[in-house]
Structures are given as structure tokens and as C-alpha cells.
Amino acid sequence: xxxxxxxxxxxxxxxxxxxxxxxxxxxxxxxxxxxxxxxxxxxxxxxxxxxxxxxxxxxxxxxxxxxxxxxxxxxxxxxxxxxxxxxxxxxxxxxxxxxxxxxxxxxxxxxxxxxxxxxxxxxxxxxxxxxxxxxxxxxxxxxxxxxxxxxxxxxxxxxxxxxxxxxxxxxxxxxxxxxxxxxxxxxxxxxxxxxxxxxxxxxxxxxxxxxxxxxxxxxxxxxxxxxxxxxxxxxxxxxxxxxxxxxxxxxxxxxxxxxxxxxxxxxxxxxxxxxxxxxxxxxxxxxxxxxxxxxxxxxxxxxxxxxxxxxxxxxxxxxxxxxxxxxxxxxxxxxxxxxxxxxxxxxxxxxxxxxxxxxxxxxxxxxxxxxxxxxxxxxxxxxxxxxxxxxxxxxxxxxxxxxxxxxxxxxxxxxxxxxxxxxxxxxxxxxxxxxxxxxxxxxxxxxxxxxxxxxxxxxxxxxxxxxxxxxxxxxxxxxxxxxxxxxxxxxxxxxxxxxxxxxxxxxxxxxxxxxxxxxxxxxxxxxxxxxxxxxxxxxxxxxxxxxxxxxxxxxxxxxxxxxxxxxxxxxxxxxxxxxxxxxxxxxxxxxxxxxxxxxxxxxxxxxxxxxxxxxxxxxxxxxxxxxxxxxxxxxxxxxxxxxxxxxxxxxxxxxx
Amino acid sequence: xxxxxxxxxxxxxxxxxxxxxxxxxxxxxxxxxxxxxxxxxxxxxxxxxxxxxxxxxxxxxxxxxxxxxxxxxxxxxxxxxxxxxxxxxxxxxxxxxxxxxxxxxxxxxxxxxxxxxxxxxxxxxxxxxxxxxxxxxxxxxxxxxxxxxxxxxxxxxxxxxxxxxxxxxxxxxxxxxxxxxx
Numbered sequence: 001x002x003x004x005x006x007x008x009x010x011x012x013x014x015x016x017x018x019x020x021x022x023x024x025x026x027x028x029x030x031x032x033x034x035x036x037x038x039x040x041x042x043x044x045x046x047x048x049x050x051x052x053x054x055x056x057x058x059x060x061x062x063x064x065x066x067x068x069x070x071x072x073x074x075x076x077x078x079x080x081x082x083x084x085x086x087x088x089x090x091x092x093x094x095x096x097x098x099x100x101x102x103x104x105x106x107x108x109x110x111x112x113x114x115x116x117x118x119x120x121x122x123x124x125x126x127x128x129x130x131x132x133x134x135x136x137x138x139x140x141x142x143x144x145x146x147x148x149x150x151x152x153x154x155x156x157x158x159x160x161x162x163x164x165x166x167x168x169x170x171x172x173x174x175x176x177x178x179x180x181x182x183x184x185x186x187x188x189x190x191x192x193x194x195x196x197x198x199x200x201x202x203x204x205x206x207x208x209x210x211x212x213x214x215x216x217x218x219x220x221x222x223x224x225x226x227x228x229x230x231x232x233x234x235x236x237x238x239x240x241x242x243x244x245x246x247x248x249x250x251x252x253x254x255x256x257x258x259x260x261x262x263x264x265x266x267x268x269x270x271x272x273x274x275x276x277x278x279x280x281x282x283x284x285x286x287x288x289x290x291x292x293x294x295x296x297x298x299x300x301x302x303x304x305x306x307x308x309x310x311x312x313x314x315x316x317x318x319x320x321x322x323x324x325x326x327x328x329x330x331x332x333x334x335x336x337x338x339x340x341x342x343x344x345x346x347x348x349x350x351x352x353x354x355x356x357x358x359x360x361x362x363x364x365x366x367x368x369x370x371x372x373x374x375x376x377x378x379x380x381x382x383x384x385x386x387x388x389x390x391x392x393x394x395x396x397x398x399x400x401x402x403x404x405x406x407x408x409x410x411x412x413x414x415x416x417x418x419x420x421x422x423x424x425x426x427x428x429x430x431x432x433x434x435x436x437x438x439x440x441x442x443x444x445x446x447x448x449x450x451x452x453x454x455x456x457x458x459x460x461x462x463x464x465x466x467x468x469x470x471x472x473x474x475x476x477x478x479x480x481x482x483x484x485x486x487x488x489x490x491x492x493x494x495x496x497x498x499x500x501x502x503x504x505x506x507x508x509x510x511x512x513x514x515x516x517x518x519x520x521x522x523x524x525x526x527x528x529x530x531x532x533x534x535x536x537x538x539x540x541x542x543x544x545x546x547x548x549x550x551x552x553x554x555x556x557x558x559x560x561x562x563x564x565x566x567x568x569x570x571x572x573x574x575x576x577x578x579x580x581x582x583x584x585x586x587x588x589x590x591x592x593x594x595x596x597x598x599x600x601x602x603x604x605x606x607x608x609x610x611x612x613x614x615x616x617x618x619x620x621x622x623x624x625x626x627x628x629x630x631x632x633x634x635x636x637x638x639x640x641x642x643x644x645x646x647x648x649x650x651x652x653x654x655x656x
Numbered sequence: 657x658x659x660x661x662x663x664x665x666x667x668x669x670x671x672x673x674x675x676x677x678x679x680x681x682x683x684x685x686x687x688x689x690x691x692x693x694x695x696x697x698x699x700x701x702x703x704x705x706x707x708x709x710x711x712x713x714x715x716x717x718x719x720x721x722x723x724x725x726x727x728x729x730x731x732x733x734x735x736x737x738x739x740x741x742x743x744x745x746x747x748x749x750x751x752x753x754x755x756x757x758x759x760x761x762x763x764x765x766x767x768x769x770x771x772x773x774x775x776x777x778x779x780x781x782x783x784x785x786x787x788x789x790x791x792x793x794x795x796x797x798x799x800x801x802x803x804x805x806x807x808x809x810x811x812x813x814x815x816x817x818x819x820x821x822x823x824x825x826x827x828x829x830x831x832x833x834x835x836x837x838x
Contacts, residue, residue: 071684071698098680105699148712157710157743181711206701206761214695218688229788294714298679303788305677309711317712 002026003212004067004559005034005109010130012123014196015056015115019130024109030561030571031636033530034066034109036092037575039081042112043090044578044640049585053085053188054171054195060113062103062162062201065532067558069104069209071221073228073545074537076100076300078162078179079529084187085195086173086408087430089583091187092454095162096299096534097180099203102160106205117197120169124154125203135199140166142348143178144318150202159204165350167396168194172406174355174432178347181297181307181319185352186456187431188408212560220554224545228303228537236542238474243466246544248536251325252296252308255286257336260323266330268361269426269435285336292340299534306536312341316348323434324353330435331357332388342388349396354456355408355432360391362409362423363401371418376401408432426596429588431455433596441506441600442466443514446608447615449595451625452522453579462540463521464490468497468504484547486520486565493517506604511614519618520548526572527551574635577620577627581640584649590616590625626650661800667771668795669720669784675791676716678709682783682792689772689782701761704769705783708746715742718783718792721758722749724766724813726820729754765814 011020024038032038039061051057063079078100084091103111106125120135138146147161162179168190175190176183184190211217228246235244240259242249258277265272292312296305297319311317320343328346329339346356364387366372378400380390394402404412409424409432426433428449434457444464445457452460463484469475472495479491493513498504509517524539524547531551533539538546546554552563593612616623620631629650632641645652683703690704691697700706704721732754735742751758751766758767772781779785780794819827 069698071688071695073681105701144712206699208691208697208699208702210697211695214688214691214693218695225786225788232788295711295716296677297711298677300679301681301684302679303677303681305789309714317714319711 001210002029002559003210004070005029005064006104006107006209008108009110009112010108010125012111012113012132013115014113014117014121014132014198017117017132019132021108021130029066029559032575032578033527033555033571035063035077035079035532036081036094036526036529036579037571038110038530039063039079039092040090040575040578040582042110043081043083044582046114047083051083053083053088053192056115058083058114058192060189060192060196060198061110062099062113063110064100064104064108065528066530067554068100068532070211070558071218071301072533072554072558073221073225074299074302074304074534075532076302077529077532077534078103078184079532080177080184080189082187082189082192083586084173084189084431085171085191086188086411087455089429089455089586089588090453090579091189091192092529092579093177093184093186093189094529095177095179095182095184096302097162097182098160098300099162099179099201100532101300102203102205104205104209105207106203107207111201113196113198116195120197120199122150122163122198122200122202124150124159125201125205126156126159127205127207138199139169141199142166143176143350144316144348146200147178150200154202156202156204159202161200161202163200163350164190164193164198165348165396167191167349167351167406169199170396170398170406171195172351172396172398173408173411174352174359176350176352178350180299181309182299182321183347183350186354186454188352190350211558213557216553217557220550220557223550224537225303227545231543231545236478238469238478239465239542243542246537246541247304248306248322248534248540250306251322252289252293252310252320253305255282255289257285257326260326261330263436264326264330265435265437266333268331268358268365268423269433269437270361270365272437281335288336288340292337302534302537304536310340310344312337312344315341315344318344318347320347321353327353327357327435328388331361332384334385334388338385338388342385342392345389346392349392351392351396354434356392356395357388358426358432358435359395359405359409359412360388362412363391363405365423366416366420369423371416371420371423372401425598428595429455429592433457437598437601439601441602441604441608443506443509443511443607443611444517446506446595446600447514447518447611448521449599450593450612451518451615453583454525458540459535460518460522460525462535463524463542463544464517465494465542468499469494470499482543483549484543486548490517490520506602506607511607511611512618514611515615515618518615522576523569523572524548526576527568530572530575531555570635574637577632577635578637578640580621580625581627581632581637581644584626585643585647588625590623593625662803663798664801666797666799668797669771669781670793670795671718672791672793673716673718675789676707676718677789677791678707678711678716679789680707680709681786681788682718683707685782685786699761702767704758704767706757708743710743714740715746716791717742717746719747719757720749720769721751721767723768724751724817726753726817728752766817768810768813770810 060082081092122135143163143165146163167175171191173188176185294309410430413420413424555563629641644650683700686703708717784792784794
């Protein structure tokens with residue numbers, strides 16, 4: 001008997017319309033856990049390195065995490081994995097909401113799509129009954145509208161639906177998959193879904209998910225819930241509100257946006273507006289949020305209210321998540337009302353809330369600089385807000401200039417030429433980043449920006465404070481109840497870290513310490529992504545309820561797999577290395593691993609080289625970022641080693 | 657106090673729909689608590705509390721499983737409160753042939769909330785304990801009643817529904833046959 005997981009995947013061949021239920025190998029669960037881990041194994045084995053995102057050989061995998069569907073609070077993530085049309089690398093965006101547990105109750109751990117459907121279809125999973133249904137009547141329909149329509153026609157109000165909007169259908173490189181109050185937005189996976197002719201997945205499940213040791217597992221879950229309750233009453237002192245409490249940044253609950261609006265950049269990640277936040281703006285924005293927001297809402301089995309239903313005047317209700325609250329506002333130099341209003345349309349179209357506003361601001365900058373001209377924007381309104389709507393409508397339809405912009409700033413700038421590349425300045429690995437520009441290089445963040453293969457800083461940071469505390473007594477107080485650290489040396493790193501002087505950025509934390517800190521932070525994210533845990537109750541946070549000390553018990557008691565900290569860390573390292581191997585096989589190298597050139601004002605080339613050298617060695621990668629044969633074999637990834645030798649990526653039998 | 661008057665503890669769960677965040681933790685823990693062995697499985701379809709939930713129209717109604725009813729009402733009700741239109745029978749607690757909630761998904765046998773009766777007794781039902789939004793609040797009060805009625809046991813409710821479906825005679829026949837088999 002399989003515990004926590006079902007032991008079955010659905011294999012859907014969209015080209016032929018064939019559906020199969022296939023048993024998975026329990027050995028893979030032991031080695032790669034589930035979710036992202038086993039997704040990586042499947043992508044390595046089944047998608048040729050030469051296959052483009054839009055080739056039929058590309059797979060689109062909707063995976064549940066290993067512990068989804070159990071009572072573990074916040075364990076509700078769907079991990080979607082495929083290859084990105086934008087970065088050409090592995091994309092693994094995740095979403096919360098309600099889909100993953102429902103899929104487990106229907107009897108499946110993953111749904112694996114291959115091929116392309118000749119007509120637009122959607123997949124309907126109701127326990128053992130699985131069918132591809134015609135979706136031609138849903139063509140061009142908004143993501144939320146689609147969900148409503150599908151539930152209605154199936155007469156299943158409890159079906160969970162993940163859908164793409166027009167952006168996905170038209171293969172916009174930053175199209176999202178929308179579901180519940182969440183979305184899998186990064187890496188353009190909605191475009192892959194659209195390319196496959198798949199409009200939506202609807203799921204309804206009424207079967208049991210079992211755990212191996214019921215009493216023990218319940219005890220662990222109760223402990224976590226009690227700790228969440230305790231944390232709610234005990235925010236971390238000295239941290240800004242969004243980092244002091246659990247959850248995704250509580251954007252829909254808080255009104256004070258001084259920190260974001262004065263520290264993040266406006267426009268095309270250009271301008272920092274010190275002194276922007278004043279009483280009038282605070283009052284206006286509070287009124288906007290209070291009147292637009294209907295209710296604070298949560299994902300499946302989670303008490304944290306990170307999202308909200310939002311109803312702006314005369315528009316259908318939509319669900320807002322996290323920082324999209326401000327991305328449109330700040331890119332357009334507008335107010336909150338504009339941001340919350342355009343986000344409704346953007347959600348129906350199904351686009352990423354990070355990339356999309358930046359692409360539009362980029363286009364307007366090119367117009368201002370004369371690189372693009374008025375002729376490129378026929379009929380565009382004069383005001384910035386009107387222009388954003390105009391651009392959004394064209395991007396998702398790939399009309400005119402929209403067709404070029406739909407590929408994101410990197411590819412658009414290549415097509416446009418005439419120096420447009422200078423304006424695509426906020427990318428890592430061709431992917432738009434949060435609009436942050438800072439002064440002094442932070443060695444830990446440098447490594448995370450360079451090497452994080454989720455290509456999104458929030459998906460690797462979290463466990464370790466972002467900045468040094470000025471007073472030693474505050475540091476001492478901070479480390480006192482910091483039981484989540486893997487080892488006490490992490491407390492020492494923090495205690496000795498000063499805002500100024502010898503023990504300050506960029507030379508402290510030292511490269512060795514920085515490696516250790518980055519590795520810990522990344523490891524916790526990778527574990528979450530295999531188990532299906534939301535980073536908002538785990539890896540994104542300081543002092544979270546889930547950590548390296550209780551996760552092994554969760555896996556043992558939940559899935560019935562013998563686990564300890566060492567074995568778990570090794571498993572996480574195994575599939576993390578496999579993700580890297582997948583990208584290496586597709587051409588990624590050291591040269592691609594750099595933060596946006598203007599991310600920090602103060603740069604230190606020698607130190608940065610030393611940091612990357614040290615980190616690669618620490619990870620068991622050679623100086624080009626390629627996992628060495630020795631480290632691959634140690635992780636049981638001999639098949640990767642052999643493939644690399646065969647392809648000439650590594651030289652067999654030699655160790656650098 | 658007369659001899660045939662007794663005090664009875666009335667157990668109430670106060671449902672504040674405005675506080676519900678729609679997370680369904682109540683369904684998760686209810687189905688786990690009532691699993692055999694306890695906590696061995698989760699399946700919201702077996703839960704004795706269900707959240708009727710439609711975010712786009714701001715409908716959030718946690719409903720508890722009440723009595724089994726063999727036939728649906730002659731007519732159905734539909735409430736509109738503060739301009740929000742609730743599902744047909746949204747507030748009804750019955751395990752009823754008109755809908756699929758409050759029935760065991762395999763057998764179709766009815767489910768009923770038992771306030772997590774257990775030995776030793778819990779301070780509060782599990783759904784209340786797991787609702788950190790305070791949408792579910794447990795209250796107890798004492799009331800004088802004429803005489804205490806024996807509450808119907810789970811097995812009685814199940815047998816009753818089987819009798820409705822197959823006829824009492826048929827059920828008796830099967831029970832008889834099973835008891836002979838040992």
C-alpha cells in the first residue's frame with residue numbers, strides 16, 4: 001500500500017486523445033520524493049534536450065506534492081513543470097489553491113500531458129472517469145469565466161479548475177495558469193498549455209488519502225498548527241510586516257505600502273521614489289483597498305489569509321494574490337485603483353504579474369527613447385494608464401507590436417534592435433525579475449540571483465535574515481528561539497554580521513558562509529516543492545513551522561518512508577542537481593549565471609568570482625557550473641554522468 | 657424540580673460566515689478524526705461538515721451534517737441575504753437524496769455530525785479547534801428538558817436508510833444470513 005501518495009499517474013496523449021492510468025515506481029518516491037523531484041526525473045528521461053517548448057515532445061506535468069491531501073497545514077501546491085519558451089530552460093512554477101488535494105482524492109499524483117491536441121480541449125477527471133472534452137466554445141474566454149462555465153456544464157460546483165486565458169491560447173511567453181486564488185505564472189507555462197491545445201483541467205475526487213502512522217502524523221500536524229497560532233501572536237521583532245508574520249506577504253491585509261513603494265523601482269524597474277508615501281496617498285489607497293476587497297481568503301487547509309476576492313466598480317470579481325497588487329501600479333506610475341482594476345483583466349487573460357507590467361513599461365520607454373515610434377502603436381491612447389490597457393489587449397492577442405512584446409523583454413529587444421537591449425535590463429536568464437535596485441552587494445543574494453534555477457528570488461530566499469541587525473542584543477534575542485537552523489553555526493554567522501565595518505557586506509558573510517546559507521535556504525525550498533508545501537508557511541519565512549528537523553518525521557509518518565535529516569538533505573540535493581543537469585544539457589553555463597547588471601550599484605568583480613567559484617565547488621559542480629562526474633555518482637545520478645560523458649559535456653574518468 | 661425533569665447539555669457550534677476564509681480545514685480534520693483507525697485517512701467527501709463556497713459571489717457557508725431523510729422536501733428553498741443568492745438548500749443539514757453531501761462516497765450511507773464524541777471527551781469538536789479564523793465557535797449550555805431521549809446511534813441511522821432503500825424485511829433477512837455465517 002502507498003501512503004500519502006496514490007501511486008498512480010495519468011498519462012494523456014493529446015495528439016491521439018489517449019488516456020492511461022500508470023503505476024509509478026515507489027523507489028522513485030524514496031529517491032526523489034514527489035512533486036518537483038519526480039517531475040525532474042520524468043523530464044530528464046522523456047524530453048529530448050533538443051526539444052523546444054512548443055514541440056510535441058515537450059511534456060506538461062501537473063504534479064501534486066508528496067504530502068498534499070494529508071492534514072498537513074498549507075500543503076496544497078500543484079507543481080507544474082515543463083520547458084519554458086522564454087528561458088528555454090526547465091520551468092517549474094507552482095500554485096496553491098485547491099487543485100492538488102482534489103487530484104489526490106481523485107486517485108492521481110500527477111497528470112502528464114504530451115503531444116498536441118488538434119482542437120482546443122479540456123480534461124475532466126472525476127475519480128476513475130477521465131475524459132478529454134471539446135473546449136471550442138471556451139476559446140478566447142477568460143480564465144475565471146472558463147472555470148465558471150466548466151463547473152456549470154459539468155454540474156459539479158465542487159470541481160476544481162485550472163485554466164488558461166487568451167494569453168496562454170496565443171502562446172504569450174509569460175502566460176499563466178490560473179486556479180483558485182492562485183496561479184502558476186512564472187516561466188510561461190501557460191503558453192505551453194495553450195500550445196498543447198489544452199484550455200483547462202477540471203478535477204473532482206472523493207477517495208481517501210492514507211497516512212502510514214496516523215497518530216504520529218496527526219501529532220506533527222497539530223504541533224505545526226499550534227506553532228502557526230503562536231506565531232500569529234508573536235511577530236518577529238525588527239522585521240517589516242510582510243516578513244515578521246507567516247503567509248505569503250500579507251499584501252491584501254496591509255495598507256502601509258511605504259516600504260514597497262519607496263524601495264522597489266517604478267516604471268521599467270527604473271526609479272526609486274523616496275518620500276513617495278505620504279498621508280494623502282495612504283488615505284486614498286486604504287479607501288481603494290477597503291472598498292475593492294470583498295474578503296480575505298485562503299488556499300486549501302491553511303488558516304493564513306494571503307489572498308482576497310476583489311471587486312472593482314462594474315467589473316466581475318477576481319482573486320488577487322500577493323504582490324500583483326502593486327506591480328501594475330508601479331510600472332505605470334499610477335495609483336492603487338488602477339493596479340487593482342487592470343489586474344482583473346490581466347487575471348482573466350492569464351498573464352504573469354511580474355513580467356507583464358514590466359514588458360509594457362519597457363515598450364513605453366522604447367517609444368520615449370525613439371527606438372519604437374508612434375507608427376508602432378497605431379491608435380494607442382495618450383495617457384499612461386490607457387496605454388497599459390491598450391498594450392495588454394494587444395499582447396494577449398499577439399496583434400501588431402503586441403506580437404513582439406508577447407515574447408518578453410529579452411526576445412523583444414533582440415527583434416527590435418537599435419539598442420533596445422539596453423532597456424531589457426532587469427532579466428536573469430532572459431526572465432523578468434522583481435523591480436529591485438540596490439546599493440551594496442550582498443554576497444548571499446548575489447549567489448541566489450546567479451544560481452537560483454527557479455529564476456525568482458522569492459523562490460530561494462527566506463530562512464536567513466535579509467540584512468544585519470544593528471544591535472548585538474537584538475541579534476542575541478533573535479537567535480534565542482531559532483530552532484529551525486540545521487546547525488548552531490548559522491546562529492554564529494548571524495550574530496557576527498554587522499551593518500558596517502569588517503563584518504559587513506560585501507565581505508561578510510564570507511564566501512564559505514554565504515555558500516552554507518544559500519544552500520540551506522535553497523534546500524528548504526526544494527523540499528517544499530517536492531512535498532507540495534507552500535513556501536508561505538515554510539521556506540520563504542524566518543522561523544517557519546516546517547523545517548529540516550520535523551520534515552523527516554512528516555515523511556516517515558506520512559508516506560511511510562524511513563527518513564532522517566541526512567537522507568532528506570541528500571534527496572533534495574539529488575533532484576536539485578538533476579534540475580541543474582537538465583538545464584546544463586540544454587546549454588546553460590556559468591556565463592548565464594549573473595544578476596541584472598544594474599541590480600547593485602557597488603559591484604566587486606574579484607569577490608563575485610570568488611563567490612561563484614566557492615559555491616560551485618561547494619555544490620560539487622565544476623567551474624563552468626556543471627555537476628562533476630564524482631558528485632553525480634555520489635547522488636546516484638550515474639545515468640546523468642553517462643549522458644554527459646557521451647555528449648562531451650564532461651570528460652569521462654577525469655575529475656577536475 | 658419535578659422527578660421527570662432532567663438537565664441536558666446543549667452543544668452548539670456558532671457559525672460566523674463572515675469570518676470563514678474558505679480553507680476547508682474543518683472538512684480535512686473532520687474526515688481524519690472519523691477515519692478508522694483515527695487519523696488514518698483524509699477525504700473531505702466523508703466529512704460531516706462541508707463548506708458551501710463560491711468566492712466569486714462571496715458565498716461561504718460551513719454546514720453540519722444533520723438527520724438522514726429518506727425523501728427530499730416537497731419544495732426547495734433558496735435564500736437571498738444582503739443581495740447574495742445562496743445555493744438551493746444551502747443551509748439545510750439533511751443527508752438527503754437531493755444532493756451528494758453527507759453521504760459515505762462508497763456506500764451512500766448517511767453521515768451525521770456527532771460533535772466528535774469520544775472517550776475521553778474533547779474540549780471542542782475538531783473542526784472548531786482547527787478553525788483559526790474563528791468562523792466556528794463552540795458553546796455549551798444547560799437546559800431543562802422533560803426527559804432525555806436516547807440519541808439514535810450511527811448504526812440505527814444507517815439501518816434505517818437501508819430499510820428505506822430495500823425494505824425492512826430484506827434488511828432483516830440479510831442481517832440474519834450474515835449472523836449465521838459468523
